[in-house]
Amino acid sequence: MAVENMEVGSNSTPVTEFVLVGFTREPHLQVVLFLLFLFSYTLTMMGNLGLMTLIFLDSHLHTPMYYFVSSLSFLDIWYSTVYTPRILTDCISKRQVMSYASCAAQFFFSAGLGFSECYLLAAMAYDRYVAICNPLLYSSVMTRKLCFQMVASSYAAGFANAIVHTSNTFRLHFCGDNTINHFFCDVPPLLKMACDDTKVYEIILSTVVGCNMLATTALILISYMAILVAILRIRSVIGQRKAFSTCSAHLISVSLFYGSILFIYVQSSSQHTSDWDKITALFYTVVNPLVNPIIYSLRNKDVKVAFKKALGRTRGPR
Numbered sequence: 415m416a417v418e419n420m421e422v423g424s425n426s427t428p429v430t431e432f433v434l435v436g437f438t439r440e441p442h443l444q445v446v447l448f449l450l451f452l453f454s455y456t457l458t459m460m461g462n463l464g465l466m467t468l469i470f471l472d473s474h475l476h477t478p479m480y481y482f483v484s485s486l487s488f489l490d491i492w493y494s495t496v497y498t499p500r501i502l503t504d505c506i507s508k509r510q511v512m513s514y515a516s517c518a519a520q521f522f523f524s525a526g527l528g529f530s531e532c533y534l535l536a537a538m539a540y541d542r543y544v545a546i547c548n549p550l551l552y553s554s555v556m557t558r559k560l561c562f563q564m565v566a567s568s569y570a571a572g573f574a575n576a577i578v579h580t581s582n583t584f585r586l587h588f589c590g591d592n593t594i595n596h597f598f599c600d601v602p603p604l605l606k607m608a609c610d611d612t613k614v615y616e617i618i619l620s621t622v623v624g625c626n627m628l629a630t631t632a633l634i635l636i637s638y639m640a641i642l643v644a645i646l647r648i649r650s651v652i653g654q655r656k657a658f659s660t661c662s663a664h665l666i667s668v669s670l671f672y673g674s675i676l677f678i679y680v681q682s683s684s685q686h687t688s689d690w691d692k693i694t695a696l697f698y699t700v701v702n703p704l705v706n707p708i709i710y711s712l713r714n715k716d717v718k719v720a721f722k723k724a725l726g727r728t729r730g731p732r
Contacts, residue, residue: 430513430514431511431512431513431514431592432511432512432513432514432517432592432593432594432599433510433511433512433592433593433594434504434510434511434512434594434596434597434598435510435593435594435595435596435597436501436504436505436510436596436597437597437692444505444506445505447501447505448502448505448506451498451501451502451505451700452502454498454700454704455494455498455499455502457704458490458491458494458498458700458703458704459491459494461487461704461706461707461708461711462487462488462490462491462703462706462707463487463491464707465483465484465487465707465710465711465717466484466487466488468717468720468721468724469481469483469484469720470484471720471724472720472723472724474716474719474720475716475717475720478541478545478552478556478558478561479538479541479542479545479660480716481558481561481565482534482537482538482541482561482564482565483538483710485534485565486531486534486535486538486667486706486710487706487707489527489530489531489534490531490702490703490706490707491703492523492527493527493528493531493699493703494699494700494703494704496520496523496524496527496598496699497520497524497597497598497699497700498699498700500512500520500597500598501597501598501700504597512594512599517594517599518580518584518599520598520599521579521580521583521584521599521600521604522576522577522580523576524598524599524600524699525572525575525576525579525580526569526572526573526575526576527572528572528675528698529571529572529573529575529576529579529626530568530569530571530572530573531568531572531671532572532626532627532630532671532672532675533567533568533571533572533626533630534565534568535630535634535664535667535668535671535672536629536630536633536634537564537565537567537568538664539633539634539637539638539664539668540564540633540637541556541561542637542638542641542660542661542664543637543638543640543641544556545660546641546644546645546657546660546661547640547641547644575622575626578618578622579619579622579623582615582618582619582622583601583604583615583619586604586608586610586612586615587608587609587610588604588607588608588609589607589609590607590609591607592607594607596691596692596695597692597695598695598699600691600695601619602691603691627672627675627676631672634668638661638665641657641661644657645657645658659715663709663710663714666709667702667706667709667710670697670698670701670702670705671697671698671702673697674694674695674697674698674702675698677694
């Protein structure tokens with residue numbers, strides 16, 4: 415429903431639903447998009463569940479590094495589920511409507527899982543730092559208890575920030591056209607609908623996102639600067655390549671996730687364009703959860719060996 419314009423601070427008709435534009439309103443294109451997103455979601459579920467199962471079954475993968483990889487796969491399953499089922503529903507629905515409560519819930523879980531992934535990627539960088547810079551102390555430092563605490567802390571910090579982020583967003587009053595030119599409830603389209611003065615909101619948003627991004631980015635950069643120094647000290651070229659290969663998958667994952675997030679949230683609200691926001695958002699909502707298990711599988715010798723062993727057990731003796 416459309417919401418009547420109002421002056422800041424005046425009474426208004428409460429917004430009870432939002433209309434999502436999605437990617438297109440063309441029926442034939444919606445069918446194509448439905449099939450594409452269904453295929454990508456199926457691959458995302460199979461890839462992440464498969465990687466988690468492989469790590470659980472193979473005792474050689476019961477190490478801190480793969481514990482974090484498994485935790486990332488678990489997070490990516492839920493992260494993708496926050497968005498893709500809704501996209502699939504909108505592709506086959508004639509009326510692409512989301513209730514106010516559903517929008518707030520999606521926003522909360524999107525923020526919680528997004529912040530959690532930032533912290534988890536930082537924890538994974540620290541794990542690689544200890545493994546390469548202090549290999550003799552790795553087993554004693556990266557204990558199972560510490561790994562569990564780091565993962566649990568990532569979720570706790572992520573959802574604590576999500577509470578602040580969501581409450582700060584949905585205290586705003588929305589008026590005018592209730593159409594969201596996006597495929598999910600995100601900050602830029604909601605800001606365009608706000609009829610309050612958003613200066614204070616944007617300061618709080620920049621502070622929350624900025625502090626989290628700065629803290630996690632700083633930890634990742636410091637870890638990899640130390641790793642680079644340690645790798646350069648290795649005299650053997652083969653040793654250098656082996657050390658770098660253990661970090662390459664994580665670096666690719668970090669670049670995809672942080673790059674798209676920063677592109678969205680570093681810009682001011684006046685710089686946002688709906689089409690670019692949608693394309694960029696696809697990277698951290700759909701593409702990243704899809705490619706993460708591929709990245710950690712194809713660029714990892716241990717996972718390949720474990721997969722071949724599992725495949726051999728499935729086929730049985732000849």
